[in-house]
Amino acid sequence: MNELIKKATRQSYGEALLELGKENQNVVVLDADLATATKTELFAKEFPERFFDMGIAEQDMLATSAGFATCDKIPYASTFAVFATGRAYDQIRNSICYPNLNVKICATHSGVTVGEDGATHQMLEDIALMRTLPNMTVLSTSDDVQTKWAVKEIAKIKGPVYLRLSRMATPIIYEEQQSFEIGKAVQIGEGVDASIIATGDVVAEAMKAKEELEKQGIMVRVIDMHTIKPIDKEMIVRCAKETKKIITIEDHSILGGLGSSVCEVLAEEYPTKVIRMGIKDTFGKSGKAEKLMKYFEITAEDIVKQCKEDK
Numbered sequence: 514m515n516e517l518i519k520k521a522t523r524q525s526y527g528e529a530l531l532e533l534g535k536e537n538q539n540v541v542v543l544d545a546d547l548a549t550a551t552k553t554e555l556f557a558k559e560f561p562e563r564f565f566d567m568g569i570a571e572q573d574m575l576a577t578s579a580g581f582a583t584c585d586k587i588p589y590a591s592t593f594a595v596f597a598t599g600r601a602y603d604q605i606r607n608s609i610c611y612p613n614l615n616v617k618i619c620a621t622h623s624g625v626t627v628g629e630d631g632a633t634h635q636m637l638e639d640i641a642l643m644r645t646l647p648n649m650t651v652l653s654t655s656d657d658v659q660t661k662w663a664v665k666e667i668a669k670i671k672g673p674v675y676l677r678l679s680r681m682a683t684p685i686i687y688e689e690q691q692s693f694e695i696g697k698a699v700q701i702g703e704g705v706d707a708s709i710i711a712t713g714d715v716v717a718e719a720m721k722a723k724e725e726l727e728k729q730g731i732m733v734r735v736i737d738m739h740t741i742k743p744i745d746k747e748m749i750v751r752c753a754k755e756t757k758k759i760i761t762i763e764d765h766s767i768l769g770g771l772g773s774s775v776c777e778v779l780a781e782e783y784p785t786k787v788i789r790m791g792i793k794d795t796f797g798k799s800g801k802a803e804k805l806m807k808y809f810e811i812t813a814e815d816i817v818k819q820c821k822e823d824k
Contacts, residue, residue: 514720519682522714523621525657526678527552529664530589530619534560537668541581545571545592550680551621553591571596575604575618582614587668593627594620594636594677598643606646609673613648617667619676623653624764625792625809626681626714626802635797641769643675644742650695651742653677653763653771655716658687659739666695679714679764681802686717686737698745704732707820708752710761712738712771718806719762721813726820733820741774749778753785760819762790762811788819 534540534556543565548554557564567574571592578588590597597620598605609616620639627635644651650672654660660678667674693699698710702723711719719735726733734756736748753759759779761772772789779785792809806812 514717515685518685520657520685521680521682522654522657522660522678523550523552523680525660526619526621526664526676527555529661531555531559533665533668534563537587539585540587540589540668541565543567543574543578543588543590545569545574545596547592550593551591571601572604575601575616576608578616579604579608579612579614582616587615587617589617589619591619591621593634594623594639595634598636598639598675602642605673610646610648613672615671615673617674617676619664619678621678622680623677624679624714625797625805626679626764627797628680628802628805629799631799632796637766637792637797638769639675639677640741640763640765640771641773644774646673648672649742650674650740651677652695652740653713654739655711655713655737656683656686658685658689658691659693662693663739666693670695677713681714683714684717686720693739696740696743696745698748699737699739700734700748701737702732702734704734705756706731707733707758707760708736708756709733709816709820710736710738710749710752710759710771710775712741712763715762715764715811718811718813719816722816722820725813725817731820738771741771744774744778746778746782749775750783753779753783758788758820759785760788760790760816762816764811765791767791767793790815790819
């Protein structure tokens with residue numbers, strides 16, 4: 514992991530979308546008056562005829578995306594996660610998922626790392642909302658390399674996709690040649706003391722924790738669960754069998770998100786105690802992203818404490 518080079522996954526999204534637009538003429542992009550923040554402005558400048566600013570009308574944006582999909586276009590609809598999944602949930606459910614249309618919902622500014630915008634803009638329930646919808650694929654990427662892969666990969670699959678992106682710049686974790694597959698988590702390390710299953714912008718925190726724990730003689734593995742649905746059941750069960758402790762961490766509510774998904778798998782396949790780290794059934798707060806991560810106890814230091822507890 515290169516901690517010296519950081520990039521927000523929303524920036525990676527914008528750059529990858531521009532490249533995808535050059536490769537695939539059927540790609541169209543819709544935004545809801547936030548192109549500068551979501552970085553879809555990069556696509557808009559290059560392909561103005563395929564970019565549609567729908568204004569502050571997220572429900573209309575998602576319904577229009579459904580219309581584009583019926584005309585064999587591949588719409589990428591973008592806005593902040595709180596607006597994409599909260600304000601336009603009905604349109605996603607009934608106009609996109611129910612008819613199983615090929616719409617890619619790419620939402621930025623998820624989690625408490627949105628920072629100073631505060632609780633109203635810090636979406637902590639979007640994974641829960643999206644993963645329960647039939648036909649929906651849900652991804653939550655951790656760095657620049659993985660995000661660029663995801664943006665292009667989801668254009669190859671048919672059906673609705675929700676791609677969760679963040680505002681905060683995070684370290685580059687992977688080398689350019691790293692391979693990924695939708696539905697297959699990435700295992701980093703072979704430690705048997707604990708499995709730290711992470712998703713999104715806190716994967717970097719899990720990596721930092723892994724390094725610190727190894728200095729203390731505690732060997733852990735990090736599982737980057739970039740696909741929440743379909744989730745990698747095989748990986749989860751193997752970790753439960755091979756390691757002494759399972760810890761999940763997410764910049765999302767512990768209710769309905771990654772932690773819940775892992776618990777559901779283990780309850781059916783291999784009953785195991787799971788420690789869920791995330792936002793504990795509360796709203797966010799306004800503040801610097803780094804301070805909020807400490808406040809809500811989703812930092813590398815907090816992971817280290819959990820791994821050492823009861824050891």
